[in-house]
Amino acid sequence: MPQPLSGVRVVDLTRILSGPFCTALLGDMGADVIKIEPPSEGDPVRSAGAGRDGMSWYFAAFNRNKRSVALDLRSEVGRETLAGLLAKADVLVENFRPGVLDAMGFGAARLEAINPRLITASINGYGSSGPYVARPAFDFVIQAMSGFMSTNGTADGEPLRSGPPITDLVAGLYCAFGIVNALHARNSTGRGQRVEAAMMDGIISLFAYLASDHLVTGSVPARAGNHHPITAPYGLFTTADGELAVAPSTEAILRRFLRTLDLEAVLSDPRFASNALRMRHHRDLDALINARMSSEPRQIWLERLNAAGVPCGFVQDIGEALSDPQVLHREMVLDVEHPGHGTVRMLGFPVKLSETPCRIRHPAPDHGAHTGEVLAEWRSDK
Template sequence: MSGTELKPPLDGIRVIDLTRVLSGPFCSMLLGDMGAEVIKIESPGGDPVRGQGHHKNGFSWYFAGFNRNKKSVVLDLYSDEGRTDLARLLETADVLVENFRPGVLGRMGFPPERLEEINPRLVVASVNGFGSTGPYTDRPAFDFIAQAMSGFMSVNGPEGEPPLRAAQPVTDLVAGLYTAFGIVSALHGRNRDGVGQAVETSMVNGVLSMMAYLASEHFVTGENPQRTGNDHPLVAPYGLYNTADGQIAISPSNDQVLGRLLAEIGLPDLLSDPRFDSNDKRFARRDELHGILDAALASDTRENWILRLNRAGVPTGKIQTLKEVFADPQIQAQEMAIDVPHGDERGTVRMLGFPVKLSRTPCAARLPAPRLGEHTEEVLAALREGQVTGGR
């Protein structure tokens, strides 16, 4: 059987998506990319992101980039009719995803006990700022706040300078990734045990878990990690170095790789120099070491060093703008920018491709990002005519 004849891994899974903005829509898009049917429930005003970012042909490409492979159904969840329609949809669903503050869904009339009554096989996934327990449960949260309160922001920025926010909304994206992982894990458990369960990820917990070795060092020493800019907080040399015509990023991961770097740049004896013969010594004198490497690398161009050092087995690259990234033959070979026809006045929308590559059932943009309420009549008519079955 060829790959085109196989169904996507989440084919047959119905997801009711109550999320908006970023963390939740990113999660549900990942499920849709893997073949799930995602029904995005929107208020009559729509997801706020529909009005954000640059528009082309009257359409937000920002919205499109996080909402492909979804159907849009408009429901007023503050009306009896809207809540009734949602309850009937949940009877047919496998997954519910929401990113309200804890307790909001219950106040809408869908507390955990009612959800279990409606559909005991339902996997109920929540993405929020701080989690549903603890003193900060009711606080509003956006990425900037989560970066600040997770410790993530405290380690970003140049040494001796104030903390910096990561330029991308990492806490939203990490929370979305973890929630998608939790959902597919809960679905697997349901296949074994026959019942659904709740899945929760918070933006703070998600990005805190990415602090990994910095947290481990803190647990050992009791000290706070310091900001080191582009240098590694534990390893030297590591960072950006000057060549004859621009900077390159070099990350020797161990003494063996460092030896190859030093040999290639004409400093083969530096690793045995008593100033630099251990990582601890190199880290303590990393500014001095950085200057020595800069002087050696000034002998050739950036592109030549990238070729030479990679050929020698030393991880090396250049800082690329997004324009350069999408012109890069490696990125093009990986199809990380795709054009998705929208079949109307919106034309073709370019968006990021699929970072996960499946050999037999590759991800695909089966549906373009929907217009507001585009599928309301279709989905509700099928529901009322009994053309869908209960959650599997």
């Protein structure tokens, strides 16, 4: 079955997370991703996290739909082999610190000479220009530097990072998006171009109303915990047997929420007559809501509120979420057979295409498993 990126050749020099996530997305869409790894140890994630039968499931999830080539890029032979692969490639993806690719002998001018149609994509911490260009970067540091961490946590608590390494993942996602756009542009121009996705840029782009309000007023958003910074009531509410997340984000939904609780009359209270007033007095309103909701179990409220069109749900841990019937129905957990390593469970495809869907064409490769195969193909293409 053809896929959107069938026939696109990607040379993947990335490692750890942000870059492998980007190239896994391209591979899921049909690209032929050639993962270049050092001959000795390979990608460090091969030995990271939990696994079975000699396979890291972390590595397996982020390196599916790729072929592995062991290549020593410190040697002249290795670099010349890479140059030959790039001459026949559509995309090069790397997540070195800025300047490393140039130091390897693959600066912009040489890449242009090797293949003017090549799209060169870079993922880095702060970008390839600016005062922080030489700084090393890591997800935790970028979460702190970007302001993202300052928005997470309770008002009287310390700033908190997100659980997943979100700045890595966002940068990888944006890079894949940029590559697809560059491939489309090449159809018109006939030429490649440079794509760059910085972790700092990516996470800042997600600030939404937090950034808008600051740019309008100059005020810095305070940490609000599970309360919403610009809407009340909103958050976790206490039922007879646990908490329920409720998001009545508009006036209409708010009225349905309070009507279901037999509390709609509280809107006549001067403290709660507008959203601005409810924000100021949200603790008082939350206390009324909690007193009412604590009289019934959360399943009852879940059914009533969903029936009324009020967004709500349980706080599930990862195990509960990955066994949730909706998640399983959407095939967001996959069982992938890895020859020699048994069945590996991993996350599925978040984008569903009706005619050219994502699919697993082959599992994550053993280190260097496709070196001979890929180099034979390259020689036959000469």
